[in-house]
Amino acid sequence: MRNSSFLAALHDLFEVDAGTIQLTSVLKDVPGWSSLTFIGLIATIDDEFGVSVSPITILNCNTVADLLQAIDVDQTEVETPQHKMAA
Amino acid sequence: MQVILKAIEYYLPPSVLDNPQLCEVAPNWTPQKIQSKTGIEERRISEDGELASDLAVKAATLLFESGACQPDDIDFLLLCTQSPDYFLPTTACLLQHRLGLRTNCGAFDFNLGCSGFIYGLGVSKGLIETGQAKNVLLITAETYTKFITPNDMSVRALFGDASAATLLTANDSEDIPNPAIGPFVYGTDGRGAKNLIVKTGGMRSPVAGLACGGGDEDADEHPLVPPTLYMNGPEIFLFTLDAVPDLVQAMLDRTGMTFDDFDLFVFHQANEYMLKHLRDKIEIPPDRFYVSMSHCGNTVSSTIPIALKEAHKAGRLKTGDRIMLVGFGVGYSWGATVLRWSF
Structure with missing residues (x-):
């Protein structure tokens, strides 16, 4: 369920026909992969899973399945806020 | 005063x-x-x-x-x-x-x-x-x-x-609510400097022919690399996801207000796709989130005054309206304030 929702969001992001992107798809070979869609991918992950995944983490993932695994790790880590507001 | x-x-x-x-x-x-x-x-x-x-x-x-x-x-x-x-x-x-x-x-x-x-x-x-x-x-x-x-x-x-x-x-007039501008919330994180930077041309990396008086004698030491903007867009976006929701919350905490108290939200117009994602993440009502950049792109420090001017021209602002202004980017540097529209 979680995977199919994410795959559907990826199809929307990359504007490709249903079924084009599979769990085994190599991220950088997805049609339309560019700096613009990279930002969209971070936004999509934030929408779907509520986590901000770093660009380095994404670049270290080969396939969509790798990316889902990396998101799992991020979700279970205790988050420490990186930016503190000045009072 | x-x-x-x-x-x-x-x-x-x-x-x-x-x-x-x-x-x-x-x-x-x-x-x-x-x-x-x-x-x-x-x-x-x-x-x-x-x-x-x-x-x-x-x-x-x-x-x-x-x-x-x-x-x-x-x-x-x-x-x-x-x-x-x-x-x-x-x-x-x-x-x-x-x-x-x-x-x-x-x-x-x-x-x-x-x-x-x-x-x-x-x-x-x-x-x-x-x-x-x-x-x-x-x-x-x-x-x-x-x-x-x-x-x-x-x-x-x-x-x-x-x-x-x-x-x-x-x-001095009492027609405009006091404060007309403020309070302010500021923030800085120099760890992000490398993600949006022009590296050459300053003292750390002078440019031959520019900083060295036009001669070629220093060319080996200072290669002729014109000052060039480097931007790591995904890292910048990640920064905004971390910093901007907290910044808006800090302003709400400071003022004791809620989204309903604001007539308009004007963020730095970085990229409309990114702005809409931030808007939805922060849960700002879309009808009060103003975007005006299709005609000029990201103009850095001028995006907020340009969007304010366009919002006024479009009839979206009237005297006394309360607007939250939010800026964020290169540095990293960020800040927010509340503006009461006064014309």
Whole structure:
């Protein structure tokens, strides 16, 4: 369920026909992969899973399945806020 | 005595770079795709030899021509730019003379990007409400396109050149709610410096032929690399996801207000796709979140005054409206304030 929702969001992001992107798809070979869609991918992950995944983490993932695994790790880590507001 | 924002004018250079032109050099992009991923249809590009100071003169002249004030009225000039004419003198001093401002007028530059307008309002408030100035001319002016290499499409797609001139003035009338500008929340994290940077041209990496007087003798030590903008877009986006929701929450906490208390939200116009994601993440009502960048792109420190001007022209602002202004970007540097619309 979680995977199919994410795959559907990826199809929307990359504007490709249903079924084009599979769990085994190599991220950088997805049609339309560019700096613009990279930002969209971070936004999509934030929408779907509520986590901000770093660009380095994404670049270290080969396939969509790798990316889902990396998101799992991020979700279970205790988050420490990186930016503190000045009072 | 309190500071109010009395007028805004802005200037865009005439030369246009539109999405079909960008696609001619980036065949895997389409105009629709650039539009949907950035919200930008065209950017304005300064001519060779046309500097941020030239755009600043044009914007300030529009302000004077509007009747909002005359050069003699200005007793402090603030210029926010990262594209100064020289290392020294400060470009604001050159502008004092070019604009015909009084010689008993204070003037200085400050080097900030996308957060610059917020900081400029903060400094203006300090100058006026401590009696140091009555009329502050706050100019934001940038020519980032001169830092961009022709093949860096992702950056070319975003940035445009512009200048905005904003008049901040002392007000005694009780018609405008007090405070008309403020409170302020600021933030800085220099760990992000490397993600949006022009590395060469400063003292750490002088450019042969520019910093070394034009001779070739230092070419080996200082290779001729023109000052070039590097942007790691995904890292910058990640920063905004972390910093901006907290910044907005800090402002709500500071004021004790909720989203319902605000008539409009104007964020730094970085990229419409990114802004809409932030808007939804923060759960700001879409009908009160103003975006105006399709005609000029990301103009760095001028995006907020340009969006305010466009919102006013579109009838979205009336006197007394409460607006949350939020700036964030290069540095990393960020800031937010609350503005009561006063004209």
